[in-house]
Amino acid sequence: MTTDGALARLIRSSADRTAAVDAETCDLCAAPVADEHAHLYDTGPEQVRCVCGPCSVLFAEAGAGDGHYRPVPRRRVRLPRVDTALLGVPVGLVFFVPRADGTVTAQGPSPAGAMRWEVAAAAWQRLTGVCPQLATVEPDVEALLVNTVHGLDHHWIVPIDDCYRMVAVVRREWRGLSGGGRVWPSVEQFFEDLTERP
Known part of the structure; x- marks a missing residue:
């Protein structure tokens, strides 16, 4: 393997790791989420949480999770x-x-x-x-x-x-x-x- 090939592989590997670290994940299950994804409002610390599609469905009904997580609507x-x-x-x-x-x-x-x-x-x-x-x-x-x-x-x-x-x-x-x-x-x-x- 040439030095150029090893260097290129190292740069690619580093870029892949950076992309993996920067990729958003679901705050509940750690699954990757798309750029456009749902949010839940966490009533305890009063914070917005990023969630994947399946996790957002879990809390779609009023009172789910004892009301701890509430779906953030999309209406504007x-x-x-x-x-x-x-x-x-x-x-x-x-x-x-x-x-x-x-x-x-x-x-x-x-x-x-x-x-x-x-x-x-x-x-x-x-x-x-x-x-x-x-x-x-x-x-x-x-x-x-x-x-x-x-x-x-x-x-x-x-x-x-x-x-x-x-x-x-x-x-x-x-x-x-x-x-x-x-x-x-x-x-x-x-x-x-x-x-x-x-």
Whole structure:
């Protein structure tokens, strides 16, 4: 075997191992998952878990697994402008998550991850009176996602995994104290790429 052949084999082997490490797997059974895959919301640590098709089916019924894992829906609905000032959160890039216990949290991205505030449940109820579609938001697994930064006007009902993807975009692109020149174009692109889904 030539040195070139051995080196090529070593490079290929290293690339294969890197691809295997980078490949996403099911958080429940470790099976490989496709790029487009289902998610479950883990109510204990309040985290989204990647799951394969068979594992997602196990938790499709309400109450399966004693409600510990809840399927994250795929629905996305673009809303007309929603006056989120009623909720008392002075942030232009934020998502609001109604919880199963009746509370509502607001979370905004930062370079360190999502910042979190409690929103008055009465204020959320007033807002759902103004925008009845918000009453359909499924607790814990859907959110009202808002971007009014730089004069934009995006208001969406989205699955919670979309919100975490948006937080990841901010963390990945943020530079320095003010965010730098990459973060806001990346956030705008994130919102441009959202599409409505039933």
